[in-house]
Amino acid sequence: MREVAFIKQNKEKWLSFENAIFNNNFKDPDELASNYIQLINDLAYAQTYYPKSKVITYLNQLAAKAFQKIYKTKRQDTNRIIGFWKTEVPLICYQYRKFIYVAFIIFFAFTFIGAISAANDGEFVRSILGDDYVDMTLENIEAGDPVAVYKSGSNWGSFIGITINNLRVGIIAFVLGVFLGIGTLYIMFKNCIMLGSFQYFFYEKQVFWESVRGIWIHGAMEIFAIVIECAAGLILGASILFPATYSRYTSFKLGAKTGIKILISTFPFTFFAGFLEGFITRYSNTMPNWLSVGIILITLGIISFYYLVYPYKVQKQITQTPVPLTT
Known part of the structure:
Protein backbone atom coordinates (compact mmCIF):
# COMPACT_ATOMS: atom_id res chain seq x y z
CA MET A 1 0.00 0.00 0.00
CA LYS A 74 -5.01 1.03 34.90
CA ARG A 75 -5.73 -0.82 38.11
CA GLN A 76 -2.30 -1.69 39.40
CA ASP A 77 -0.38 -1.91 42.65
CA THR A 78 2.37 0.49 41.60
CA ASN A 79 2.42 3.68 43.62
CA ARG A 80 1.09 6.61 41.60
CA ILE A 81 3.90 8.89 42.73
CA ILE A 82 6.55 6.40 41.63
CA GLY A 83 4.75 5.98 38.32
CA PHE A 84 4.86 9.73 37.76
CA TRP A 85 8.66 9.78 37.71
CA LYS A 86 9.11 6.28 36.31
CA THR A 87 6.85 6.54 33.26
CA GLU A 88 4.82 9.71 32.86
CA VAL A 89 7.61 12.30 33.02
CA PRO A 90 10.01 10.33 30.77
CA LEU A 91 7.28 10.04 28.12
CA ILE A 92 6.66 13.77 28.31
CA CYS A 93 10.39 14.46 28.04
CA TYR A 94 10.59 12.25 24.97
CA GLN A 95 7.64 13.96 23.34
CA TYR A 96 9.09 17.43 24.04
CA ARG A 97 12.76 16.48 23.72
CA LYS A 98 13.40 19.19 21.13
CA PHE A 99 12.59 21.86 23.72
CA ILE A 100 15.11 20.31 26.10
CA TYR A 101 17.77 20.28 23.39
CA VAL A 102 17.02 23.90 22.47
CA ALA A 103 17.21 24.91 26.15
CA PHE A 104 20.69 23.39 26.42
CA ILE A 105 21.86 25.05 23.21
CA ILE A 106 20.68 28.41 24.54
CA PHE A 107 22.30 27.69 27.91
CA PHE A 108 25.71 27.03 26.37
CA ALA A 109 25.40 30.02 24.03
CA PHE A 110 24.52 32.47 26.82
CA THR A 111 27.21 31.07 29.12
CA PHE A 112 29.77 31.44 26.35
CA ILE A 113 28.68 35.05 25.85
CA GLY A 114 29.23 35.67 29.56
CA ALA A 115 32.73 34.20 29.46
CA ILE A 116 33.71 36.10 26.31
CA SER A 117 32.36 39.34 27.73
CA ALA A 118 34.40 38.89 30.92
CA ALA A 119 37.50 38.12 28.85
CA ASN A 120 37.17 41.32 26.82
CA ASP A 121 36.04 43.73 29.52
CA GLY A 122 37.91 43.93 32.80
CA GLU A 123 34.94 45.53 34.58
CA PHE A 124 32.29 43.18 33.23
CA VAL A 125 32.46 40.74 36.16
CA ARG A 126 32.01 43.55 38.66
CA SER A 127 29.05 44.92 36.74
CA ILE A 128 27.39 41.50 36.85
CA LEU A 129 28.33 40.18 40.31
CA GLY A 130 28.84 43.46 42.17
CA ASP A 131 31.94 44.95 43.79
CA ASP A 132 31.31 43.43 47.23
CA TYR A 133 31.07 39.88 45.90
CA VAL A 134 34.12 40.24 43.66
CA ASP A 135 36.20 41.79 46.44
CA MET A 136 35.19 39.05 48.85
CA THR A 137 36.11 36.38 46.29
CA LEU A 138 39.50 38.03 45.69
CA GLU A 139 40.16 37.91 49.42
CA ASN A 140 39.21 34.23 49.49
CA ILE A 141 41.56 33.50 46.59
CA GLU A 142 44.42 35.26 48.35
CA ALA A 143 43.65 33.23 51.47
CA GLY A 144 43.95 30.02 49.43
CA ASP A 145 40.25 29.07 49.44
CA PRO A 146 38.50 30.44 46.29
CA VAL A 147 35.11 28.92 47.15
CA ALA A 148 35.07 29.84 50.84
CA VAL A 149 31.72 31.58 50.26
CA TYR A 150 30.07 28.15 50.28
CA LYS A 151 31.36 27.50 53.80
CA SER A 152 29.60 30.38 55.46
CA GLY A 153 26.60 29.69 57.64
CA SER A 154 25.39 26.42 59.13
CA ASN A 155 24.83 23.23 57.16
CA TRP A 156 21.06 23.22 57.60
CA GLY A 157 20.73 26.96 57.16
CA SER A 158 22.66 26.86 53.87
CA PHE A 159 20.74 23.82 52.66
CA ILE A 160 17.31 25.36 53.33
CA GLY A 161 18.19 28.84 52.04
CA ILE A 162 19.87 27.57 48.87
CA THR A 163 17.12 25.07 48.09
CA ILE A 164 14.36 27.66 48.49
CA ASN A 165 16.25 30.08 46.25
CA ASN A 166 16.81 27.46 43.53
CA LEU A 167 13.16 26.39 43.65
CA ARG A 168 12.15 30.04 43.32
CA VAL A 169 14.41 30.54 40.29
CA GLY A 170 13.03 27.42 38.59
CA ILE A 171 9.41 28.33 39.23
CA ILE A 172 9.93 31.88 38.00
CA ALA A 173 11.71 30.60 34.87
CA PHE A 174 8.70 28.43 34.10
CA VAL A 175 5.96 30.92 34.96
CA LEU A 176 7.57 33.68 32.88
CA GLY A 177 7.20 31.39 29.89
CA VAL A 178 3.65 32.70 29.71
CA PHE A 179 5.12 35.80 28.05
CA LEU A 180 5.62 33.81 24.84
CA GLY A 181 8.82 32.29 26.26
CA ILE A 182 10.60 35.66 26.39
CA GLY A 183 10.50 35.77 30.19
CA THR A 184 12.13 32.34 30.37
CA LEU A 185 14.84 33.42 27.96
CA TYR A 186 15.51 36.46 30.14
CA ILE A 187 16.00 34.28 33.22
CA MET A 188 18.32 32.01 31.24
CA PHE A 189 20.28 34.96 29.90
CA LYS A 190 20.67 36.55 33.31
CA ASN A 191 21.85 33.37 35.05
CA CYS A 192 24.04 32.09 32.21
CA ILE A 193 25.84 35.42 31.81
CA MET A 194 26.54 35.33 35.54
CA LEU A 195 27.80 31.74 35.36
CA GLY A 196 30.03 32.33 32.34
CA SER A 197 31.61 35.50 33.71
CA PHE A 198 32.02 33.95 37.18
CA GLN A 199 33.86 30.91 35.80
CA TYR A 200 36.08 33.04 33.58
CA PHE A 201 36.94 35.18 36.60
CA PHE A 202 38.34 32.11 38.34
CA TYR A 203 40.17 31.10 35.17
CA GLU A 204 41.75 34.54 34.93
CA LYS A 205 42.90 34.31 38.57
CA GLN A 206 44.42 30.87 37.86
CA VAL A 207 42.16 29.00 40.30
CA PHE A 208 39.79 27.52 37.72
CA TRP A 209 40.29 23.91 38.84
CA GLU A 210 39.70 24.81 42.48
CA SER A 211 36.46 26.54 41.50
CA VAL A 212 35.30 23.57 39.44
CA ARG A 213 35.93 21.16 42.32
CA GLY A 214 33.83 23.33 44.58
CA ILE A 215 31.07 24.85 42.48
CA TRP A 216 30.18 21.84 40.35
CA ILE A 217 29.83 19.38 43.22
CA HIS A 218 26.36 20.83 43.65
CA GLY A 219 26.24 22.82 40.41
CA ALA A 220 26.11 19.85 38.04
CA MET A 221 22.66 18.83 39.26
CA GLU A 222 21.51 22.34 40.18
CA ILE A 223 22.29 23.97 36.82
CA PHE A 224 21.00 20.99 34.83
CA ALA A 225 17.68 21.16 36.72
CA ILE A 226 17.34 24.87 35.97
CA VAL A 227 17.88 24.22 32.25
CA ILE A 228 15.09 21.60 32.34
CA GLU A 229 12.84 24.09 34.14
CA CYS A 230 13.58 26.64 31.43
CA ALA A 231 12.65 24.03 28.82
CA ALA A 232 9.29 23.74 30.60
CA GLY A 233 8.91 27.51 30.32
CA LEU A 234 9.66 27.36 26.59
CA ILE A 235 6.99 24.67 26.20
CA LEU A 236 4.51 26.98 27.92
CA GLY A 237 5.43 29.85 25.60
CA ALA A 238 5.27 27.67 22.49
CA SER A 239 1.80 26.43 23.46
CA ILE A 240 0.57 30.01 23.12
CA LEU A 241 2.53 30.86 19.99
CA PHE A 242 1.88 27.62 18.10
CA PRO A 243 -1.52 26.13 19.04
CA ALA A 244 -1.50 23.83 15.96
CA THR A 245 -4.97 22.29 15.51
CA TYR A 246 -6.19 23.35 18.97
CA SER A 247 -7.71 26.60 20.09
CA ARG A 248 -5.11 28.86 21.68
CA TYR A 249 -6.73 28.43 25.09
CA THR A 250 -6.79 24.63 24.84
CA SER A 251 -3.19 24.60 23.65
CA PHE A 252 -2.21 26.85 26.56
CA LYS A 253 -3.88 24.52 29.07
CA LEU A 254 -2.06 21.52 27.61
CA GLY A 255 1.25 23.40 27.61
CA ALA A 256 0.78 24.55 31.20
CA LYS A 257 -0.12 21.06 32.39
CA THR A 258 2.87 19.53 30.60
CA GLY A 259 5.26 22.22 31.82
CA ILE A 260 4.12 21.89 35.43
CA LYS A 261 4.78 18.16 35.36
CA ILE A 262 8.31 18.73 34.05
CA LEU A 263 8.85 21.47 36.63
CA ILE A 264 7.74 19.23 39.51
CA SER A 265 9.99 16.42 38.27
CA THR A 266 13.06 18.63 38.86
CA PHE A 267 12.29 19.29 42.53
CA PRO A 268 14.00 16.16 43.95
CA PHE A 269 17.16 17.04 42.01
CA THR A 270 17.00 20.62 43.29
CA PHE A 271 16.64 19.38 46.87
CA PHE A 272 19.60 17.04 46.48
CA ALA A 273 21.72 19.80 44.92
CA GLY A 274 20.88 22.00 47.91
CA PHE A 275 21.91 19.19 50.25
CA LEU A 276 25.25 18.85 48.48
CA GLU A 277 25.86 22.59 48.62
CA GLY A 278 24.94 22.81 52.30
CA PHE A 279 26.74 19.70 53.54
CA ILE A 280 29.39 18.60 51.01
CA THR A 281 30.69 21.54 48.96
CA ARG A 282 32.17 23.19 52.06
CA TYR A 283 34.69 20.34 52.25
CA SER A 284 35.74 20.52 48.59
CA ASN A 285 39.23 21.86 49.29
CA THR A 286 40.01 19.10 51.80
CA MET A 287 38.63 16.09 49.94
CA PRO A 288 40.79 14.22 47.38
CA ASN A 289 40.38 15.04 43.69
CA TRP A 290 38.95 11.62 42.85
CA LEU A 291 36.13 12.12 45.34
CA SER A 292 35.09 15.60 44.19
CA VAL A 293 35.32 14.61 40.53
CA GLY A 294 33.44 11.41 41.28
CA ILE A 295 30.58 13.31 42.92
CA ILE A 296 30.38 15.70 39.96
CA LEU A 297 30.34 12.91 37.38
CA ILE A 298 27.85 10.76 39.30
CA THR A 299 25.36 13.58 39.90
CA LEU A 300 25.68 14.81 36.32
CA GLY A 301 25.32 11.25 35.05
CA ILE A 302 22.16 10.57 37.07
CA ILE A 303 20.25 13.65 35.98
CA SER A 304 21.53 13.38 32.38
CA PHE A 305 20.39 9.78 32.17
CA TYR A 306 16.95 10.61 33.53
CA TYR A 307 16.18 13.46 31.15
CA LEU A 308 18.22 12.57 28.06
CA VAL A 309 18.51 8.76 27.90
CA TYR A 310 15.78 7.15 29.98
CA PRO A 311 12.90 8.77 27.99
CA TYR A 312 14.09 6.92 24.87
CA LYS A 313 14.07 3.62 26.77
CA VAL A 314 10.52 4.14 28.03
CA GLN A 315 9.28 5.26 24.61
CA LYS A 316 10.90 2.26 22.92
CA GLN A 317 9.31 -0.08 25.43
CA ILE A 318 5.77 1.16 24.95
CA THR A 319 5.96 1.31 21.14
CA GLN A 320 7.28 -2.24 20.87
CA THR A 321 5.03 -3.82 23.48
CA PRO A 322 1.30 -3.04 23.49
CA VAL A 323 -0.07 -2.43 26.97
CA PRO A 324 -3.56 -3.93 27.36
CA LEU A 325 -5.86 -2.53 30.00
CA THR A 326 -6.90 -4.92 32.75
CA THR A 327 -10.22 -4.29 34.43
Whole structure:
Protein backbone atom coordinates (compact mmCIF):
# COMPACT_ATOMS: atom_id res chain seq x y z
CA MET A 1 0.00 0.00 0.00
CA ARG A 2 1.29 3.46 -0.84
CA GLU A 3 1.91 5.86 2.01
CA VAL A 4 -0.74 8.30 0.80
CA ALA A 5 -3.34 5.56 0.72
CA PHE A 6 -2.26 4.34 4.17
CA ILE A 7 -2.68 7.82 5.66
CA LYS A 8 -6.00 8.41 3.89
CA GLN A 9 -7.33 5.06 5.09
CA ASN A 10 -6.46 5.69 8.75
CA LYS A 11 -6.51 9.48 9.11
CA GLU A 12 -10.04 9.77 10.47
CA LYS A 13 -9.40 6.97 12.98
CA TRP A 14 -6.22 8.65 14.25
CA LEU A 15 -7.84 12.07 14.55
CA SER A 16 -10.82 10.62 16.36
CA PHE A 17 -8.52 8.77 18.75
CA GLU A 18 -6.45 11.92 19.34
CA ASN A 19 -9.57 13.95 20.09
CA ALA A 20 -10.81 11.30 22.51
CA ILE A 21 -7.44 11.23 24.30
CA PHE A 22 -7.33 14.98 24.86
CA ASN A 23 -10.98 15.38 25.78
CA ASN A 24 -11.40 12.22 27.91
CA ASN A 25 -14.18 10.91 25.68
CA PHE A 26 -13.51 7.23 26.40
CA LYS A 27 -16.29 5.86 28.58
CA ASP A 28 -15.09 2.26 28.34
CA PRO A 29 -11.47 1.50 29.35
CA ASP A 30 -11.50 -1.53 27.06
CA GLU A 31 -12.25 0.75 24.13
CA LEU A 32 -9.22 2.85 25.00
CA ALA A 33 -6.99 -0.23 25.18
CA SER A 34 -8.35 -1.61 21.91
CA ASN A 35 -7.75 1.65 20.07
CA TYR A 36 -4.27 1.88 21.56
CA ILE A 37 -3.36 -1.58 20.26
CA GLN A 38 -4.63 -0.62 16.79
CA LEU A 39 -2.51 2.51 16.94
CA ILE A 40 0.59 0.47 17.86
CA ASN A 41 -0.07 -1.84 14.93
CA ASP A 42 -0.35 1.13 12.57
CA LEU A 43 2.90 2.52 13.98
CA ALA A 44 4.67 -0.80 13.44
CA TYR A 45 3.36 -0.94 9.86
CA ALA A 46 4.55 2.60 9.16
CA GLN A 47 8.00 1.89 10.63
CA THR A 48 8.30 -1.15 8.37
CA TYR A 49 7.09 0.27 5.06
CA TYR A 50 7.61 4.03 5.42
CA PRO A 51 10.71 4.34 7.66
CA LYS A 52 11.41 7.97 6.69
CA SER A 53 7.84 9.21 6.86
CA LYS A 54 6.75 12.02 9.17
CA VAL A 55 3.68 9.97 10.03
CA ILE A 56 5.93 7.84 12.29
CA THR A 57 6.68 10.88 14.45
CA TYR A 58 2.99 11.70 14.70
CA LEU A 59 2.02 8.15 15.63
CA ASN A 60 4.87 7.94 18.14
CA GLN A 61 3.65 11.04 19.91
CA LEU A 62 0.04 9.90 19.85
CA ALA A 63 1.05 6.49 21.22
CA ALA A 64 2.94 8.17 24.06
CA LYS A 65 -0.10 10.28 24.97
CA ALA A 66 -2.36 7.24 24.79
CA PHE A 67 -0.06 5.23 27.01
CA GLN A 68 -0.10 7.98 29.62
CA LYS A 69 -3.90 7.86 29.57
CA ILE A 70 -3.90 4.07 29.94
CA TYR A 71 -1.29 4.23 32.64
CA LYS A 72 -3.43 6.63 34.66
CA THR A 73 -6.56 4.46 34.44
CA LYS A 74 -5.01 1.03 34.90
CA ARG A 75 -5.73 -0.82 38.11
CA GLN A 76 -2.30 -1.69 39.40
CA ASP A 77 -0.38 -1.91 42.65
CA THR A 78 2.37 0.49 41.60
CA ASN A 79 2.42 3.68 43.62
CA ARG A 80 1.09 6.61 41.60
CA ILE A 81 3.90 8.89 42.73
CA ILE A 82 6.55 6.40 41.63
CA GLY A 83 4.75 5.98 38.32
CA PHE A 84 4.86 9.73 37.76
CA TRP A 85 8.66 9.78 37.71
CA LYS A 86 9.11 6.28 36.31
CA THR A 87 6.85 6.54 33.26
CA GLU A 88 4.82 9.71 32.86
CA VAL A 89 7.61 12.30 33.02
CA PRO A 90 10.01 10.33 30.77
CA LEU A 91 7.28 10.04 28.12
CA ILE A 92 6.66 13.77 28.31
CA CYS A 93 10.39 14.46 28.04
CA TYR A 94 10.59 12.25 24.97
CA GLN A 95 7.64 13.96 23.34
CA TYR A 96 9.09 17.43 24.04
CA ARG A 97 12.76 16.48 23.72
CA LYS A 98 13.40 19.19 21.13
CA PHE A 99 12.59 21.86 23.72
CA ILE A 100 15.11 20.31 26.10
CA TYR A 101 17.77 20.28 23.39
CA VAL A 102 17.02 23.90 22.47
CA ALA A 103 17.21 24.91 26.15
CA PHE A 104 20.69 23.39 26.42
CA ILE A 105 21.86 25.05 23.21
CA ILE A 106 20.68 28.41 24.54
CA PHE A 107 22.30 27.69 27.91
CA PHE A 108 25.71 27.03 26.37
CA ALA A 109 25.40 30.02 24.03
CA PHE A 110 24.52 32.47 26.82
CA THR A 111 27.21 31.07 29.12
CA PHE A 112 29.77 31.44 26.35
CA ILE A 113 28.68 35.05 25.85
CA GLY A 114 29.23 35.67 29.56
CA ALA A 115 32.73 34.20 29.46
CA ILE A 116 33.71 36.10 26.31
CA SER A 117 32.36 39.34 27.73
CA ALA A 118 34.40 38.89 30.92
CA ALA A 119 37.50 38.12 28.85
CA ASN A 120 37.17 41.32 26.82
CA ASP A 121 36.04 43.73 29.52
CA GLY A 122 37.91 43.93 32.80
CA GLU A 123 34.94 45.53 34.58
CA PHE A 124 32.29 43.18 33.23
CA VAL A 125 32.46 40.74 36.16
CA ARG A 126 32.01 43.55 38.66
CA SER A 127 29.05 44.92 36.74
CA ILE A 128 27.39 41.50 36.85
CA LEU A 129 28.33 40.18 40.31
CA GLY A 130 28.84 43.46 42.17
CA ASP A 131 31.94 44.95 43.79
CA ASP A 132 31.31 43.43 47.23
CA TYR A 133 31.07 39.88 45.90
CA VAL A 134 34.12 40.24 43.66
CA ASP A 135 36.20 41.79 46.44
CA MET A 136 35.19 39.05 48.85
CA THR A 137 36.11 36.38 46.29
CA LEU A 138 39.50 38.03 45.69
CA GLU A 139 40.16 37.91 49.42
CA ASN A 140 39.21 34.23 49.49
CA ILE A 141 41.56 33.50 46.59
CA GLU A 142 44.42 35.26 48.35
CA ALA A 143 43.65 33.23 51.47
CA GLY A 144 43.95 30.02 49.43
CA ASP A 145 40.25 29.07 49.44
CA PRO A 146 38.50 30.44 46.29
CA VAL A 147 35.11 28.92 47.15
CA ALA A 148 35.07 29.84 50.84
CA VAL A 149 31.72 31.58 50.26
CA TYR A 150 30.07 28.15 50.28
CA LYS A 151 31.36 27.50 53.80
CA SER A 152 29.60 30.38 55.46
CA GLY A 153 26.60 29.69 57.64
CA SER A 154 25.39 26.42 59.13
CA ASN A 155 24.83 23.23 57.16
CA TRP A 156 21.06 23.22 57.60
CA GLY A 157 20.73 26.96 57.16
CA SER A 158 22.66 26.86 53.87
CA PHE A 159 20.74 23.82 52.66
CA ILE A 160 17.31 25.36 53.33
CA GLY A 161 18.19 28.84 52.04
CA ILE A 162 19.87 27.57 48.87
CA THR A 163 17.12 25.07 48.09
CA ILE A 164 14.36 27.66 48.49
CA ASN A 165 16.25 30.08 46.25
CA ASN A 166 16.81 27.46 43.53
CA LEU A 167 13.16 26.39 43.65
CA ARG A 168 12.15 30.04 43.32
CA VAL A 169 14.41 30.54 40.29
CA GLY A 170 13.03 27.42 38.59
CA ILE A 171 9.41 28.33 39.23
CA ILE A 172 9.93 31.88 38.00
CA ALA A 173 11.71 30.60 34.87
CA PHE A 174 8.70 28.43 34.10
CA VAL A 175 5.96 30.92 34.96
CA LEU A 176 7.57 33.68 32.88
CA GLY A 177 7.20 31.39 29.89
CA VAL A 178 3.65 32.70 29.71
CA PHE A 179 5.12 35.80 28.05
CA LEU A 180 5.62 33.81 24.84
CA GLY A 181 8.82 32.29 26.26
CA ILE A 182 10.60 35.66 26.39
CA GLY A 183 10.50 35.77 30.19
CA THR A 184 12.13 32.34 30.37
CA LEU A 185 14.84 33.42 27.96
CA TYR A 186 15.51 36.46 30.14
CA ILE A 187 16.00 34.28 33.22
CA MET A 188 18.32 32.01 31.24
CA PHE A 189 20.28 34.96 29.90
CA LYS A 190 20.67 36.55 33.31
CA ASN A 191 21.85 33.37 35.05
CA CYS A 192 24.04 32.09 32.21
CA ILE A 193 25.84 35.42 31.81
CA MET A 194 26.54 35.33 35.54
CA LEU A 195 27.80 31.74 35.36
CA GLY A 196 30.03 32.33 32.34
CA SER A 197 31.61 35.50 33.71
CA PHE A 198 32.02 33.95 37.18
CA GLN A 199 33.86 30.91 35.80
CA TYR A 200 36.08 33.04 33.58
CA PHE A 201 36.94 35.18 36.60
CA PHE A 202 38.34 32.11 38.34
CA TYR A 203 40.17 31.10 35.17
CA GLU A 204 41.75 34.54 34.93
CA LYS A 205 42.90 34.31 38.57
CA GLN A 206 44.42 30.87 37.86
CA VAL A 207 42.16 29.00 40.30
CA PHE A 208 39.79 27.52 37.72
CA TRP A 209 40.29 23.91 38.84
CA GLU A 210 39.70 24.81 42.48
CA SER A 211 36.46 26.54 41.50
CA VAL A 212 35.30 23.57 39.44
CA ARG A 213 35.93 21.16 42.32
CA GLY A 214 33.83 23.33 44.58
CA ILE A 215 31.07 24.85 42.48
CA TRP A 216 30.18 21.84 40.35
CA ILE A 217 29.83 19.38 43.22
CA HIS A 218 26.36 20.83 43.65
CA GLY A 219 26.24 22.82 40.41
CA ALA A 220 26.11 19.85 38.04
CA MET A 221 22.66 18.83 39.26
CA GLU A 222 21.51 22.34 40.18
CA ILE A 223 22.29 23.97 36.82
CA PHE A 224 21.00 20.99 34.83
CA ALA A 225 17.68 21.16 36.72
CA ILE A 226 17.34 24.87 35.97
CA VAL A 227 17.88 24.22 32.25
CA ILE A 228 15.09 21.60 32.34
CA GLU A 229 12.84 24.09 34.14
CA CYS A 230 13.58 26.64 31.43
CA ALA A 231 12.65 24.03 28.82
CA ALA A 232 9.29 23.74 30.60
CA GLY A 233 8.91 27.51 30.32
CA LEU A 234 9.66 27.36 26.59
CA ILE A 235 6.99 24.67 26.20
CA LEU A 236 4.51 26.98 27.92
CA GLY A 237 5.43 29.85 25.60
CA ALA A 238 5.27 27.67 22.49
CA SER A 239 1.80 26.43 23.46
CA ILE A 240 0.57 30.01 23.12
CA LEU A 241 2.53 30.86 19.99
CA PHE A 242 1.88 27.62 18.10
CA PRO A 243 -1.52 26.13 19.04
CA ALA A 244 -1.50 23.83 15.96
CA THR A 245 -4.97 22.29 15.51
CA TYR A 246 -6.19 23.35 18.97
CA SER A 247 -7.71 26.60 20.09
CA ARG A 248 -5.11 28.86 21.68
CA TYR A 249 -6.73 28.43 25.09
CA THR A 250 -6.79 24.63 24.84
CA SER A 251 -3.19 24.60 23.65
CA PHE A 252 -2.21 26.85 26.56
CA LYS A 253 -3.88 24.52 29.07
CA LEU A 254 -2.06 21.52 27.61
CA GLY A 255 1.25 23.40 27.61
CA ALA A 256 0.78 24.55 31.20
CA LYS A 257 -0.12 21.06 32.39
CA THR A 258 2.87 19.53 30.60
CA GLY A 259 5.26 22.22 31.82
CA ILE A 260 4.12 21.89 35.43
CA LYS A 261 4.78 18.16 35.36
CA ILE A 262 8.31 18.73 34.05
CA LEU A 263 8.85 21.47 36.63
CA ILE A 264 7.74 19.23 39.51
CA SER A 265 9.99 16.42 38.27
CA THR A 266 13.06 18.63 38.86
CA PHE A 267 12.29 19.29 42.53
CA PRO A 268 14.00 16.16 43.95
CA PHE A 269 17.16 17.04 42.01
CA THR A 270 17.00 20.62 43.29
CA PHE A 271 16.64 19.38 46.87
CA PHE A 272 19.60 17.04 46.48
CA ALA A 273 21.72 19.80 44.92
CA GLY A 274 20.88 22.00 47.91
CA PHE A 275 21.91 19.19 50.25
CA LEU A 276 25.25 18.85 48.48
CA GLU A 277 25.86 22.59 48.62
CA GLY A 278 24.94 22.81 52.30
CA PHE A 279 26.74 19.70 53.54
CA ILE A 280 29.39 18.60 51.01
CA THR A 281 30.69 21.54 48.96
CA ARG A 282 32.17 23.19 52.06
CA TYR A 283 34.69 20.34 52.25
CA SER A 284 35.74 20.52 48.59
CA ASN A 285 39.23 21.86 49.29
CA THR A 286 40.01 19.10 51.80
CA MET A 287 38.63 16.09 49.94
CA PRO A 288 40.79 14.22 47.38
CA ASN A 289 40.38 15.04 43.69
CA TRP A 290 38.95 11.62 42.85
CA LEU A 291 36.13 12.12 45.34
CA SER A 292 35.09 15.60 44.19
CA VAL A 293 35.32 14.61 40.53
CA GLY A 294 33.44 11.41 41.28
CA ILE A 295 30.58 13.31 42.92
CA ILE A 296 30.38 15.70 39.96
CA LEU A 297 30.34 12.91 37.38
CA ILE A 298 27.85 10.76 39.30
CA THR A 299 25.36 13.58 39.90
CA LEU A 300 25.68 14.81 36.32
CA GLY A 301 25.32 11.25 35.05
CA ILE A 302 22.16 10.57 37.07
CA ILE A 303 20.25 13.65 35.98
CA SER A 304 21.53 13.38 32.38
CA PHE A 305 20.39 9.78 32.17
CA TYR A 306 16.95 10.61 33.53
CA TYR A 307 16.18 13.46 31.15
CA LEU A 308 18.22 12.57 28.06
CA VAL A 309 18.51 8.76 27.90
CA TYR A 310 15.78 7.15 29.98
CA PRO A 311 12.90 8.77 27.99
CA TYR A 312 14.09 6.92 24.87
CA LYS A 313 14.07 3.62 26.77
CA VAL A 314 10.52 4.14 28.03
CA GLN A 315 9.28 5.26 24.61
CA LYS A 316 10.90 2.26 22.92
CA GLN A 317 9.31 -0.08 25.43
CA ILE A 318 5.77 1.16 24.95
CA THR A 319 5.96 1.31 21.14
CA GLN A 320 7.28 -2.24 20.87
CA THR A 321 5.03 -3.82 23.48
CA PRO A 322 1.30 -3.04 23.49
CA VAL A 323 -0.07 -2.43 26.97
CA PRO A 324 -3.56 -3.93 27.36
CA LEU A 325 -5.86 -2.53 30.00
CA THR A 326 -6.90 -4.92 32.75
CA THR A 327 -10.22 -4.29 34.43
